[in-house]
Amino acid sequence: MSAALLPKPQMRGLLASRLRKHIVVAxxxxxxxASAYKFxxxxxxxxAYADFYKNYDAVKEFEAMREAGVFESVGPTK
Incomplete structure (x- = not known):
């Protein structure tokens, strides 16, 4: 009697029906x-890069590194 109350299981097309839903969810x-990473x-x-390079002076930075003795081939100015 209880077997008549249970619905019949889906035997054909189970993978296809589940796959449609899972592809949409994925x-x-x-x-x-992707949008969370982008924004x-x-x-x-x-x-941040645009703000940094807005006022960046490469020549001034080079002179500061040269005075500090970072480069071996370029000596400090006299």
Whole structure:
């Protein structure tokens, strides 16, 4: 009597029906991770580099390193 109350199990197409749902979920998850990385890591990093190089003077930095004796082939100015 209890066997008549249970629904019949799906025997055909089980993989295909589950796969559709899981592919959609995986795509949405990957899209969320990619956008989180872009806006949480990549954009702030690009902004930090832009702010650093906005006022960066390479010649002044070179002169400071030369005076400190960092380079072997370039001596300090006299």
């Amino acid at each position: 795509f949405v998850f990957a899209l969320g991770c 949480g890591v990549a954009e702030p990093r690009k902004r």
